[in-house]
Amino acid sequence: MSQDPITRLALELGRLPGIGERSAQRLAYYVIKASHGTGRKSLAHDLATALVECVEQARFCGTCQNLTTSALCGVCSDSRRDKTVICVIEGVADLRAIEASGGYRGVYHVLHGSLSPLEGVGPDDLRLRELVARLGDEVKEIILATNADVEGDATALYVARLVRPYGLKVTRLASGIPMGGELEYVDQATLGRALENRRDF
């Protein structure tokens, strides 16, 4: 690496999803400024510590693949949750969105992505083996809560076909999720309703 440290920081920040070149530069300057201000704790140091601790301590839940710092996540270790219903979602942000909608008492399975041939994401890149491994006698319903876009629909179809032989009830979120809609950005009331009115798939 021959770049100066400021360029290097901007380059690294620019590798994060949703951060363009200009935002990356703005963030880099901000971190430098905030770390040299008077009477202020070093943002750079706090950020670096948080990053390292997070990466060292965070792991995937042994059951649902949610992010956690324990062997099992908060949802899976909660005895009041209904383990017979599994809501299949693309990412951890979707789990947060559904939890915030307040009405769901089942458990989850986080795929960590959606099928996207264009981006080279195939079935082996999703946490599908882990899902199939959970399908014992206890599980009665799979709710397909992938996004309402092309990749999400393709993923829902694939998962449906995969779990069909287990004789489960398979449902998909009701309409109301806007076409092309990413679950994490849908408002809580709409998401709650879509979950309540889920239909057979």
Ligand SMILES: [Zn+2]
């Ligand atoms: Zn879990």
